[in-house]
Amino acid sequence: MDLYSLLLEKIILPAIAHFTDIKMWHEYKRMMKGEGRSLDELKQYQFSKLKKILNHAYESVPFYRERFREIGFIPEDIRNVGDTIPIPPTTKEDIMLNFPEGITAQGMDRTQWKYVASSGTTRQIMGIHDFRKANINWAAGLRAHKLAGNHTIGKKWMEIPPHMCTNICGIDDSGNGEKLFSKKMVSLLLKRHYRGLGQHFYQYFYRQRQNIYRRITLPSFGSEGTNIPEKDILAYIDSIRKYRPHTLEGLPLYLYTFAKYLIKKEIPPPKVGVIKPFGGSMTSIMKQTIGKAFGCEVNDTYGCSEMGFIACDCEKHEGLHLFMDLYDIEVCRNGKPVAPGELGKLYITDLENVAMPWIKYDVGDVGRYFIEDHGCGRKSIRLQVEGRVEDTLSNSRGELFTSDQIFDFFQGFKEIDNFQLIEKSKGNFDLLFVPDNGTDINKDTIIQEFKKFYSSDVLVKLYPVKTIKAEDGGKFRFVKSKSFGEI
Amino acid sequence: MSGSKLETSKIREDFPFLNRLIKNKPIIYFDNAATTQKPRQVIHTISNYYENYCANIHRGVHTLSQESSELYEEARRKVARFINADEREIVFVRNTTEAINLVSRSLKGEGKILTTVMEHHSNLLPWGRGRKVEYVDIDSGGRIDIDDLRRKMDGSTLLVAVGHVSNVLGLINPISAVIEETKKRGALCLIDGAQSVPHMKLDVKELNCDFLVFSGHKMLGPSGIGVLYVKEDLYERMEPFLLGGSTIKEVHIDGYISEDPPLCYEAGTPNIEGAIGLGAAIDYLEDIQMENVFAHDKALMELALERMGRIKNLEIYGSKDGEERLSVVSFNVNGMGCHAVAKVLSLRENIMIRSGFHCAQPLHDKLGIGPSARVSFYIYNTPEEIEIMTDLLGKLAQFI
Numbered sequence: 079m080d081l082y083s084l085l086l087e088k089i090i091l092p093a094i095a096h097f098t099d100i101k102m103w104h105e106y107k108r109m110m111k112g113e114g115r116s117l118d119e120l121k122q123y124q125f126s127k128l129k130k131i132l133n134h135a136y137e138s139v140p141f142y143r144e145r146f147r148e149i150g151f152i153p154e155d156i157r158n159v160g161d162t163i164p165i166p167p168t169t170k171e172d173i174m175l176n177f178p179e180g181i182t183a184q185g186m187d188r189t190q191w192k193y194v195a196s197s198g199t200t201r202q203i204m205g206i207h208d209f210r211k212a213n214i215n216w217a218a219g220l221r222a223h224k225l226a227g228n229h230t231i232g233k234k235w236m237e238i239p240p241h242m243c244t245n246i247c248g249i250d251d252s253g254n255g256e257k258l259f260s261k262k263m264v265s266l267l268l269k270r271h272y273r274g275l276g277q278h279f280y281q282y283f284y285r286q287r288q289n290i291y292r293r294i295t296l297p298s299f300g301s302e303g304t305n306i307p308e309k310d311i312l313a314y315i316d317s318i319r320k321y322r323p324h325t326l327e328g329l330p331l332y333l334y335t336f337a338k339y340l341i342k343k344e345i346p347p348p349k350v351g352v353i354k355p356f357g358g359s360m361t362s363i364m365k366q367t368i369g370k371a372f373g374c375e376v377n378d379t380y381g382c383s384e385m386g387f388i389a390c391d392c393e394k395h396e397g398l399h400l401f402m403d404l405y406d407i408e409v410c411r412n413g414k415p416v417a418p419g420e421l422g423k424l425y426i427t428d429l430e431n432v433a434m435p436w437i438k439y440d441v442g443d444v445g446r447y448f449i450e451d452h453g454c455g456r457k458s459i460r461l462q463v464e465g466r467v468e469d470t471l472s473n474s475r476g477e478l479f480t481s482d483q484i485f486d487f488f489q490g491f492k493e494i495d496n497f498q499l500i501e502k503s504k505g506n507f508d509l510l511f512v513p514d515n516g517t518d519i520n521k522d523t524i525i526q527e528f529k530k531f532y533s534s535d536v537l538v539k540l541y542p543v544k545t546i547k548a549e550d551g552g553k554f555r556f557v558k559s560k561s562f563g564e565i
Numbered sequence: 566m567s568g569s570k571l572e573t574s575k576i577r578e579d580f581p582f583l584n585r586l587i588k589n590k591p592i593i594y595f596d597n598a599a600t601t602q603k604p605r606q607v608i609h610t611i612s613n614y615y616e617n618y619c620a621n622i623h624r625g626v627h628t629l630s631q632e633s634s635e636l637y638e639e640a641r642r643k644v645a646r647f648i649n650a651d652e653r654e655i656v657f658v659r660n661t662t663e664a665i666n667l668v669s670r671s672l673k674g675e676g677k678i679l680t681t682v683m684e685h686h687s688n689l690l691p692w693g694r695g696r697k698v699e700y701v702d703i704d705s706g707g708r709i710d711i712d713d714l715r716r717k718m719d720g721s722t723l724l725v726a727v728g729h730v731s732n733v734l735g736l737i738n739p740i741s742a743v744i745e746e747t748k749k750r751g752a753l754c755l756i757d758g759a760q761s762v763p764h765m766k767l768d769v770k771e772l773n774c775d776f777l778v779f780s781g782h783k784m785l786g787p788s789g790i791g792v793l794y795v796k797e798d799l800y801e802r803m804e805p806f807l808l809g810g811s812t813i814k815e816v817h818i819d820g821y822i823s824e825d826p827p828l829c830y831e832a833g834t835p836n837i838e839g840a841i842g843l844g845a846a847i848d849y850l851e852d853i854q855m856e857n858v859f860a861h862d863k864a865l866m867e868l869a870l871e872r873m874g875r876i877k878n879l880e881i882y883g884s885k886d887g888e889e890r891l892s893v894v895s896f897n898v899n900g901m902g903c904h905a906v907a908k909v910l911s912l913r914e915n916i917m918i919r920s921g922f923h924c925a926q927p928l929h930d931k932l933g934i935g936p937s938a939r940v941s942f943y944i945y946n947t948p949e950e951i952e953i954m955t956d957l958l959g960k961l962a963q964f965i
Contacts, residue, residue, distance in 0.1 A: 174912035178964045191965045193901045204905045206965070 082292070083232030091231070098276050099209070105217035110224070112403050117449075117457040120402040125159055127429040128406050132156065135435040138183035141176045142437060159406065163415060167425045167440040170203050177204050182434045190277075191433050196383040205384040208433035215386035218404060225399075225456075226377035226390040227352030229325045235293040236321050238314070238328035240357045240552035258282045294321060296328075298552045303545030304331060304496040305512050311339050319348035326350045326372075330360040331496075331554050337364075337371035338495075347372045354379060358553055359465045361482040363489045365395070380463050382441055385428050389461050397448050397460030404430055407461065408438060409447050411565050418449045421478055423467055423565045442467050444480055444565060467565055469557040471501060473533035478565065481557040487531050488556075491524060493517040498546045501559035505536045510543045571853060571861040577945050579604040579849075593916040593950045598732050598760060598893050598923075598941035600782045603846075607785055610845035614838045621834055623811060637837050640844030641827075644792055647847045648777060649768040656793040656827040657840050661759040662687035664778035664793035665726070667830060668755060669694065670806040676723025676752070681709050682931045683731050686924045688757045692726060701727075703931065707734045707883040711742055718746060724753040724775075729761035733925045733939065734883030735866065735893030737761070744774055753799070759783055763943070764862050764892050766855040769794055781839065786846035790839030793830070800826040807832035858944055862892040865942040865951060869894050872955035878962040882932060895923070895937040898962045903938040909961060916954050 095103035115123065132153035135142035146153070149164055156162065173181055182191075190209035207215065223229035258279070266275045283290065296317055299306050315336055318326060326333070333353060340347050353368055353376045360368075360378055369376045377391040380398050388405050389398035400407060406429060408415055409422040416422040424445050425438040445463040452460070464470075465481035472478055488497045488511075496512040509528075513519050521540045528538055549555050577583050582602045585592055594602060614636065620629035622637050638652070645652040658664045669678075669691040678692040681701045692698045702713040709727060718725070725747045729740050740756055747754040755776035758767060762777075763784035769777055775796045782788035795803070805812055805823065809832045815822040823829045850858060867887035873879055878899045884890060898906050907920035919939045922929050929936065940954065 171912070174909060177909055177913070179960055182964075188965050193905065193965065195902055195905045204901075204909060 080232070083230050086232045086290075087230060098280075100213060100276075100280060101210075102213045102216045102220075105214050106220045109217055109221045109401070109403065113225070113456055113458075115457065117451070117459070120458055121159070124402045124406055124429065127403070128159065128162070128427060129153060129156055131427065131429050131432070131435055132162070132437065134183065134432055135437055138185060139181060139435055140179075140184070141172065141181045142435065160415075162406075162408070162427075162438065165438050166413075167410075167423075167438045168436065169440050170442070173203060173205075173436075173439075178206060178434075182206055183432055186433065188433075194383060203384055205431075205436075206434040207431060211386075211431045211433060214404065214430050218381075218387040218401060221401070222379045222381070222387040222390040223325065223354075225392070226379055227325055227354060227375060229352065231290075232292060233324035233351070234321060235291055235325045236296065236318060236323035236327070237293060237356060238296045238298065238332050240298050240329040240332075240548070294323075298329070299332060299548070300552070301548070303547045304335070304554060305545040306335070308339075311335060315340070315345070315348060318350065322349050324351035325354060326352070327354045327356040329553065330355040330358045330364050333360075333368050334364045337368040340371040341367070347374075350374050352377055359463060359482055361485045361489075363486045380461060385426065385431070385436060385439070385441075388426065392454040392456055394452055394454045396452050397446075397462045399454075399456045399458045400447075400461055402458045404428070407447065407459075409445065416446075419446055421446055421464070421480065421565070424461075424463070444470050444478075465557075466555075469555055469559070470565060471532075471557060471559055474505060474535055475533065477533075479532060481555070485556050487528070491527075493519045494524075496546050497556060498554075499557045501557075505533070507536060507538045509538055509540045510546060511540060512545060513542055570857045571944060573861070573945065573947055576604075576853065577947075579606065580945050581605055581608070583945065587915045590915050593914060593946075593953060595940040595942065595946065595950070595954065596917045596919050597943040597946075598783070598939065599919055600788065601763065601785050601943050602945065603785055603787070603842075604849055606849050607787065607842050607845045611787060611838050611842045614841050619838075622837055623828070633837060636841045636844075637835070640840040643844040643847045647851065648762070648794060649770050650794050651797060653825075653827060654769075654794055654797050656795060656830045657835055658778075658791045658793050658830075659789055659836065660780045660782070660791035661685075661757060661778045662691075662791075664776075664791055665755070665757070666691040667793055667806065668724075668776055668778075668795075668803075669696065671803040671830070672724065672753075673802050673804060674723050677719075677721045678724050678726060679714065679717055679722055679752075680726045681728070683707065683709070683734065683925065683928045684726070684728050685732055685757065685759065686926070687759075688726050688728055689927065696723075700927075701725075703928075706889065707731065707736050707932075708889070709738050709743060711739065711746065714743065714746055718750045718752065720750070722747075722750055722752040724755060726755040726757065728757040728759070729767075730764070730891050730893070731883070731925075731928070732760050732893060733895045733923050733928050733937070735760075735890040735895070735941075736883050737889060737891050740774070741772065744772060748773065760893065761891070763850075763858075764855075765859045769796070775799055781843035781846065784843075784846055785849055786843035787836075787839045789836045790843045792843075795826070797826075803830075805829045805832070809833050811835075853944065859891075861944060862942050863887065865946055865948065866890055866892050866894060868948055869940060869942070869951050869955070872951060873958065876955065876959045876962045878965075879958060882934065882937060892943070893939060893941045895939045897934065897937050898958065900965055901961060903936050906938045906958070906961060910954065910957060914953055914957055916950075916957070918954075 091103040094100050136146050136153045151165055191206050194205045194207050196203045220231060263278055266278060350372050352374055353372055355378055365376050378398055379387060380389040381387040389400045391398050406427040408425040410425060411422040421444060424441055424443045426441050427438055428436040443463050444465060444467050445461055448460040451457060469481035470478055484499060488494050493514055494511045495514040498510045500508045525538045580602050618633050618636060620633040622634040641655050642652045645655050658667060665687055677697045677699060679699050679701055680688055680692055683703050699717050701717055702710045704710045727743050730737050744754045753775040756774045758777050758779040762779040777794040779792050781790040812824050812829045812832045813821045814824050870885055870887055873881055874885055880897050882895045897903055903920040907918050910916035910918055921936045923939055
């Protein structure tokens with residue numbers, strides 16, 4: 079650990095926690111200690127918090143009160159986690175139609191609440207975090223980075239997020255903010271408004287977090303799509319090589335692009351401590367290729383802007399360990415819980431957000447959970463997130479295919495560099511593909527193989543393209559369907 | 566609503582989009598500065614053209630071509646009449662952006678271009694290509710600073726390009742004063758009327774501007790049709806920058822004779838149905854009278870300013886004096902991103918507003934703000950709609 083990290087960890091963060099109401103460091107320490115719990119202990123702890131948040135939602139939040147009453151659900155009566163099955167999932171539409179007054183807790187002090195929003199413009203979803211939840215989120219972020227990659231605060235960090243609209247639409251709309259030494263600070267000091275002063279400092283340092291984290295952000299691929307010019311790939315690799323980050327975080331497709339290039343050109347990789355996907359699902363093939371190319375650990379985390387960090391990898395890479403002290407997750411198909419290992423929609427309950435409880439929130443992702451102890455030392459259940467619900471296909475036999483599965487299938491063809499599979503109507507596909515340089519495409523073989531993999535009764539047309547365009551917000555969808563599978 | 570003589574309820578019957586329900590609620594459309602909805606009269610005119618008159622113009626002797634040409638030229642006459650110009654002074658283009666680019670590329674002479682920091686990107690970027698550009702500042706109220714304009718005008722100034730109404734602040738610029746200053750120095754003046762022509766009666770002769778540009782889709786017309794007004798004697802100082810069909814009288818292998826303006830600036834088959842549709846939109850606006858449109862939009866804007874001004878934690882940009890503004894109000898709810906505000910309004914009450922930089926990022930930089938939310942009104946909007954919006958904004962702004 080370098081001196082800066084040491085200073086932060088041993089002196090500055092503990093001092094902040096001790097002298098101010100920013101208890102992030104205490105929360106982090108508490109969370110890390112809790113990682114040693116057995117599964118039974120975790121379940122017990124999780125259940126007690128679940129009951130508490132359900133009670134709170136029932137007592138204080140108009141939307142949940144009405145919903146629970148409609149189905150005759152009384153939180154006091156639940157005896158185990160399974161008793162929450164009758165509660166319908168809370169959809170994004172539910173949230174937005176009731177936001178803010180109908181979906182937040184009444185009778186609470188709102189002065190330290192803050193709005194949070196997911197990225198992107200068209201699918202943006204709003205939320206509110208109270209001050210404690212904000213601290214817990216921060217701590218959960220440190221925890222995820224520590225457990226999945228041994229990243230401690232202050233180590234060098236580089237990110238390549240997907241947002242392509244920052245300059246045109248101004249997505250980064252957090253505002254310019256005030257300076258540390260400003261009229262406002264003097265005014266607060268003269269009025270001896272120490273709490274306000276603390277907030278002022280907090281907000282200032284929050285805005286300065288890039289510098290504090292030693293994090294630098296590289297621009298996204300932008301409107302170029304998946305296949306950017308070779309000189310741009312080299313420029314990215316050069317930037318990584320020069321900065322030598324401990325953690326390199328980026329949209330999986332970006333990292334995969336660099337990895338493929340490094341392997342193809344047999345270029346020595348830049349020195350990176352750990353690689354983390356960010357803003358999208360990382361498939362098995364992506365993970366293997368990136369690990370091979372960079373010669374380092376590839377550790378995944380799972381979370382969303384509206385909630386925070388939810389789960390993170392371990393060295394076994396057999397699913398992400400759920401932060402069971404912070405969240406409860408149901409994996410359901412057709413509204414019913416599935417068995418471990420089976421695919422379903424993820425419904426997430428945030429056990430910590432009292433300002434705006436998220437109860438069985440339909441986050442829009444699909445995945446599986448695993449319960450058995452796989453020997454890494456952490457006992458919490460594991461999640462394998464495999465993409466978005468809307469990108470999951472269903473064949474004529476009702477079998478589901480996640481976008482991760484489809485990605486890995488097409489990446490098995492050396493002729494295909496990138497692709498997008500569009501289901502125009504049930505069983506009728508267009509496959510846009512970027513041919514890999516120097517290979518001949520045998521369209522018939524690809525079609526036949528896809529029929530074997532997916533279903534023999536489909537119609538597939540192949541169209542070569544130069545790049546696959548990104549969606550709103552800069553993320554990529556490799557599978558698009560107008561009739562995605564009922565899950 | 567005081568000052569407005571528009572029969573809004575009758576007007577609303579002309580707009581089919583108002584019949585659409587989303588989640589059993591009607592749409593409240595407050596994104597008119599981006600584009601307006603279309604009345605059935607315009608929709609019918611365009612479909613009637615396709616059903617009965619569709620043919621290429623100007624080069625055919627058959628009946629359909631002649632009818633189609635007549636409809637197209639009739640549209641030009643309507644546009645000319647609408648701004649008190651001569652039909653020879655009207656060039657059809659795709660939109661305001663293309664019109665400005667056309668002037669930038671066609672105008673002969675080297676001199677300096679003066680524009681302002683408040684402009685839409687379309688009145689900034691086209692001038693930067695191969696021309697020297699300087700930017701006139703805005704005053705504390707957000708309008709063009711005439712003193713700064715005077716300071717920056719000199720003998721080398723070729724043209725001053727200024728927006729009549731800011732698409733962010735809604736402020737009505739003192740363009741008469743701008744034109745007067747410009748004329749004193751012997752320079753030309755281009756007025757970006759994208760946000761003013763749809764809302765007020767403009768007379769180019771009275772204004773004495775050299776160029777006026779605006780878009781059809783912001784004034785009930787179809788998209789893909791816009792207008793460049795060129796004071797007729799200025800054609801001598803311009804040369805076509807797109808050549809091809811329609812722009813020539815004769816072509817020989819060793820040369821060509823250019824068509825007369827405005828046709829020499831309309832290369833290739835133009836947006837015929839778009840021009841005819843714009844003509845129908847102008848008919849509609851003239852029927853209800855631009856004085857009434859102006860009064861209606863202003864009254865709505867004043868109501869919005871008054872109601873939004875009462876909301877704590879909501880910051881309105883630009884002057885709060887309704888006399889100085891027209892139809893557009895940009896704002897932010899403190900602590901809540903503008904995209905989130907727009908999303909909540911849309912999902913809860915089907916209120917469609919815009920969020921972002923509104924293609925005027927330098928102005929946002931100048932104001933020291935990030936992106937903003939923007940509401941903008943037109944003839945089919947009502948005070949009741951504004952009340953629904955401000956009630957919801959109040960909830961959002963005062964919640965935290």
